Amino acid sequence: MLLLAAGLPAAGALAVWGLRRKPYAHWIGAGAAALAFAAVAVLPVGRGSGAWFAAGGELTGGWWHQFAIEWAPSLHLEFSLAVDGVSWTLALLTALLGVLCCIHNAVGAEQRASDLLGADRAASAPLQVRAGSFETGGPPQAPNRVLGLLGGRRASAPVQEPPATVETGGPFPAAAPVHGVPAGALGDDSESPEWQSPILTALLLAVQAASTLVFLADNLVLFFIAFEAVLLPMWAIIHRYGDPAARRRAAAKFALFTVAGSLLMATGLFVAIADTGTADLGAIIVHGGVSDDVSLLVFALLALGFAVKAPLWPLHSWLPDAHTAAPTVGSVLLAGVLLKLGTYGLIRVAGGLAPDGAAEAAPVLAVLAAAGILVAGLVCLRLPEIKRLIAYSSVGHMGFVVLAFAAGTEAGIRAALFGNLAHGLVTPLLFFLAGALKARTHTGSLGALGGLRLAAPALAGLLGFAALASLGLPGLAGFWGEAFTVYAAAERGGAWLALAAAAAFGAFLAAAYLLRMLRRVSHGPVAPAAIGIGDVSAAEAAVWAPLVAGTLLLGLVPGPLLTLFSEGLL
Amino acid sequence: MTALAWLLIAAPAAAGLAGLLVRRRALAVALAFAGPAVALACAAAVSFANPRTAVILADFGTVRVWAALDLSPGACAVALATAVVSFLVQLYSSAYLRGDPRYAPFAAQVNLFCAAMLLVVAADDLVFLLIGWEVMGACSYLLIAHYAKLPQAPGAAAKAFLVTRFGDVAFVLGVMLLGVSAGTFRIGELGEAPAAGAAMLLILFGCIGKSAQFPLQIWLPPAMAGPTPVSALIHAATMVAAGAYVLTRLLPVWPPDLLLVVAVVAAVTMVGAGLCALAARDVKGVLAWSTVSQVGFMFAAVAVAAGDAALFHLVAHAAFKGLLFLTAGVVIALAGTDGSLASTRLRPGDSRLAFWAMTIGLAAMAGLPPLGGFYSKEAVLSAAYEAGTPAGVVVFWAGVGASILTAAYAARLWLLVFWRGAGPARRPAVPRAESFSLWALTIATVAVGALYYSGPFEVPSLHPDLMALLLLATLGGFAVIADSWWRDRPGRRTDEQVTDRDPARVLGRARGPLAEGLYAERLAAKATRGVAAAASAAATALDVRLVDGTAVEGSARATLAAAEETAAGHRGGLVRYLRLSAAGTLVVAVVAIGVSMWN
Secondary structure, rough: OOOHHHHHHHHHHHHHHHHHOOOHHHHHHHHHHHHHHHHHOOOOOOOOOOOOOOOOEEEEEOOEEEEEEEEEEEEEEEEEEEEHHHHHHHHHHHHHHHHHHHHHHHHHEEEEEEHHHHHHOOOOOOOOOOOHHHHOOOOOOOOHHHHHHHHHHHHOOOOOOOOOOOOOOOOOOOOOHHHHHOOOOOOOOOOOOOOHHHHHHHHHHHHHHHHHHHHHOOEEHHHHHHHHHHHHHHHHHHHHHHOOOHHHHHHHHHHHHHHHHHHHHHHHHHHHHHHHOOOHHHHHHOOOOOHHHHHHHHHHHHHHHHHHHOOOOOOOOOOHHHHHHHHHHHHHHHHHHHHHHHHHHHHHHHHHOOHHHHHHHHEEEEEEHHHHHHHHHHHOOOOOOOHHHHHHHHHHHHHHHHHHHHHOOOOHHHHHHHHHHHHHHHHHHHHHHHHHHHHOOOOHHHHHOOOHHHHHHHHHHHHHHHHHHHHOOOOOHHHHHHHHHHHHHHHHHHHHHHHHHHHHHHHHHHHHHHHHHHHHHOOOOOHHOOOOOOOOOHHHHHHHHHHHHHEEEEEEHEEEEEEHHHHHOO | HHHHHHHHHHHHHHHHHHHHHOOOOOHHHHHHHHHHHHHHHHHEEEEEEEEEEEEEEEEEOOEEEEEEEEOOOOHHHHHHHHHHOOOOHHHHHHHHHOOOOOOHHHHHHHHHHHHHHHHHHOOOEEHHHHHHHHHHHHHHHHHHOOOOOOOOOOHHHHHHHHHHHHHHHHHHHHHHHHHHHHHEEEHHHOOOOOHHHHHHHHHHHHHHHHOOOOHHHOOHHHHHHOOHHHHHHHHHOOOOHHHHHHHHHOOHHOOOOHHHHHHHHHHHHHHHHHHHHHOOEEHHHHHHHHHHHHHHHHHHHHHHHHHHHHHHHHHHHHHHHHHHHHHHHHHHHOOOOOOOOOOOOHHHHHHHHHHHHHHHHHHHHHOOOOOOOHHHHHHHHHHHHHOOOOHHHHEEEEEHHHHHHHHHHHHHHHHHHHHHOOOOOOOOOOHHHHHHHHHHHHHHHHHHHHHOOOOOOOOOOHHHHHHHHHHHHHHHHHHHHHHHHHHOOOOOOOOOOOOOHHHHHHHHHHHHHHHHHHHHHHHHHHHHHHHHHHHHHHHHHHHHHHHHHHHHHHHHHHHHHHHHHHHHOOOOOHHHHHHHHHHHHHHHHHHHHHHOOOO
């Protein structure tokens, strides 16, 4: 099952690639993702067959299952997979998001095909008319008549909307032009043959496979390889399918930043392997990590690497660009999976390999995390673009996770893991919604939106729900992680109380900027861009429903998940 | 019985969540009634058994969060009041919002709101309580923003949520500190938590935000932008009362010497809000400020450690303030105005029901016997009188002053609305659902005084001298207003011609600032915006210019520049290469010689 969980998406990616010209290629991808999800979902069955360790005669936790093949022993490389409560939840989240993204793509492609067909039949619209670019995931957004009209307009004035450089009005003064983000991704027609979308699905599956491998790896070298393998397809997703105006730059920044971090991480991993003489992650953790004299060095190197990925302020600046430029599914995976690689690595690998170093470095991490929470919250107060705003809010949320981890108490670790997972449900939902919104209105600028509540009540309702979840409303998933981050910091006492206060204030800032977003997007009179847009379609509702349900469920019944974490190998 | 206790919260919550998915109005109406009705039945049932129950909700290792309910008699009474008011509000709004296309989400949100308040009332765990506490804030946001066409509604809604959430920053911190020091969040087990002072002050700040007390009173008056039934709900038995309620639950944990802080907050709020109510310019504005002032009485009771007196006043206030707001909605609809006092006028004969409902409600608020308000206010002042602490002295005299003001603004509202002759508009009939709600609340307002004689509350007995003082204060307030009203009567010949006959003239020059709430709201908004804009600009500059622009992009540029330089260095001619080789050889030779000599 462990092998299937990681192997199915990889096989799916290859299959989709191979069959990319076939119309059903998307559905093969979705099927592979669904099978992988099923494989991950059954992992808890028969748990305890791996290396559980005992305390006081009772099994307290550890790997549920293990699986290992020799690969290159001289390099300490072993294809060994293992799973426990901590990694299983993240692998499940990855698989879930993989399925949802694939379905999103497949539905979008079908929609686009039928739109194209309709447009051909009507013979009034130029061929370049497409219902939005690839990131749309095409909801049934307009009848053919309107499409034709739209196409005509677009043909005559290819780039009608000026880049929204400066937003005026509102409680906050105009944003710095640095934040100017091109409004609306009009698809670039020259480079997008119709069969490209299956490749996007293939790339998604590749990201999913590699990420699952990261979460399940029990060998440090394998972990590193998988960690790097995530990067390439993600780079391709941003580079090829992103917002045409910014994608190349964003992709390069993302890749360079992450590679720099990974190299430091690799150094740390090899120092640890040299010190302990083994690359078995579980074994090192059980033995209490590396020896004292290299502990701080190992932790610092690893933490730097993971902090880039997490991202921890001030190593975050690749994230807003990458998120803003990426297509919807790319943003979803970035937020839901890639950031989790960083936090998972920080908590499991860095914290597990070098617990002493972690304790020593904790104050630095905590201060940076708290600064990240505050800075991200403040920056969000004046961002003029919805996707960028959500991206920056991720920096704040990850700040909570890192702060809770840095506090290092039992409650803190569990809060960090919980907040991590909750963010993986809520922020992808927000990105899906923002993507749908941009596909309908062709703009993401807060200044050009408005009145969504009247134009598309269901979409506005979902956006409100996601925003409430993101600001940590109790009873929804976001609350537990953030509230107990405050608890964990308060538990440490002393100067940590100031960090607890900063975190609590960060939650207030989150409310402020999300309400500002809702006020611009949902309330007020209907903006010209939002006139006549369609509401949530059945397919979209189906894709988003699991995320909504998960958010509610984790919010109302956090107990089982926390129990899983408490059994984890940390 | 514990199942019923859970159902008390689950029924309106489920009805609310289901209602969010419903489009058809008939179904929405059915859900709207079903939720509070079931809750009402459950509340009535559990008040006989007072069940307690707890299951683990979340286990964070060193501390656990329990889904714990503790329906003590006082909690049952508040829960009953909440359920009654919610049910009547739902009934009323089914008629009030008859043409509204967004009725279904509205009714669902009212149900969620009700569930959240019931959770706050019943919870015995501070983190569990926090769920209801903040869901209530979120629902208030949604409800206040209900009218899509009203330009000020979104701002008012956001302000309500953000101000209460600002208080919640302190509340969450306080709860967490309390949890850390006591090792538990269970209210019943907190006991004498060590070093609870700072934590309790933080929690007090959260309650001040929720209850719109000084200095966080700024959100309540603009919240009038919501539909009138929402105002009734927020003001009567739910959100605004929740802060006072939580303080009564936490009374055992309070260090006694810190109660003086509560007393000062209560005193400033009672008197200040009373003055603002006297000067307010529209019907709902008067009622909003009166709520702030009346909740101040509850805080006053908390300040003298008289939790039951506070709860008694909470229940009595729920009855008369619910009545007053719902009647205000009827009155404004009858007068066909926007609710401004300058234009809203009726004759008592236009609607006997509205007249009497308003009269009884105002009389109860002013504290005339034998209405509920008289007993509860008497109980609060008696408790303050008996306390014999500095806090008691402060709130007692502030309470007497606030009673005078209460009588004054109640009388002013009554005179202005009903005794200035008829307005121009036609008079539509009052829908039956609305009049039923008014009847029910009128009866409740009259009958709630009976709780003094046989109720769940242990309140101090009536002192004849205090009763006399309170009545005197009330009559004094009436007298001031009546005097001004009489002097400004239209037929009277004076030197100065009175254009607007308004007893608020007694306030003199302070009237304008008071009507604006002493500009606190505007100042706070301006200051907050200024600070937020500056901080945000600074953060953006730090983040975008320094971190991203200089450090990240700068290092990229520096790398490229270095690459260029290096490449340029390799593009020289033969002579240059020779020079470089010679220099390099020299350096290597020097280093090698140096190293060998060192060894």
